[in-house]
Amino acid sequence: MNYYLERKIFHLRSLGSYSDQNSEIPSKDEKGLLKLDSNENLQLPKSFIKKILGDAAESTDPRVYADGQREELIQLLGHHFNVDPDTLVIASGGDELIQGITSSLMTSNDTGVTIEPTYSMYRYLLKSFGRKRRMIRLSEDFSLDMESVRENLAGTDEVVFICSPNNPTGNQFPRDSIRELLESTKGFVVLDEAYADYAPESLVAMVNDYDNLLVLRTFSKAFGIAGMRIGFAITNSALAESIQKFAILPYPVSSYSMAVGSLILKNLDVVRRTISQVSETREKFVQELMQVRDVVVYPSVTNFVLIEIPELSSTFAYKMKQQGIKIRIVDWIANERNFVRITIPPIDQLKRVVRVFKEVLAQ
């Protein structure tokens, strides 16, 4: 290999990967594991999924790039969110939007502001694209520290990434605080609402009041089709058009995926049932875990919970995996403390997950 390529490989490795950021336990065979590490919607009935996959196949011609699927999806999303379809951007997952914003909307003059602890993709991509970064820390109880927000914002050339409900803490920030944050910066705010379908409210309508706001959403969580890779954003129409054209690739989502996405939007009653199931199961799950000694469960309005445990997170996660349950290690939240994040299990798996959790901690 020539010296140039050796340097390039060295450079790529120095960026680290997203999974490095997440202290993932490497493993080749994940088959048969109960996946509680990525907050997917495992409650969506398999029979329903099978039906919509079949129906989408019927209406898709893969020989052409797209055949009206984008238009249909955009119209349905516009209707669902009560926004003009021109205010929407469609991408290959919310992650592609974060990538487009950090790589193309931002330039080397700009600073990315992250409110930590939060979704690690922001800091990973800001670092990958060599962007300047400023960090605001949440309070000890993971609420927004508005004094720190005011002190650390005000700049013009800044993009603030705020995730609400926040991953991995599970709480949603008050509407007035987000409003104040929007008014505290002369830059641009990305409000990541990947989990808002589980939460009491969404701030999508705020894009009408603030032209420096972009709300990011995804089909990967409550909408239940993470594997289809559809994310979208809602912002003012001028920005939406520019981001779609210049920050995202021409055909970011397959026509098949978009057809599946449209079928999800036409069957939202099924999705809504799973959302209620998640909140019922979450209450039971939290009640059970709170009774375990030295375990702290943080309040959540999402389909996951953050848990502080009295054992090294990586050891605990490893032992859970040995028992067939994959959870997320989030030990980077605070030094010398041990946190894990667990997706709310499907109701028929609740007893097993609680039992294994208790057994593993008692070992």
Ligand SMILES: Cc1ncc(COP(=O)(O)O)c(C=O)c1O
């Ligand atoms: C907070 C948050 N935002 C965005 C995403 C990206 O989701 P996707 O790229 O699957 O749409 C995730 C996925 O885990 C997430 O947790």
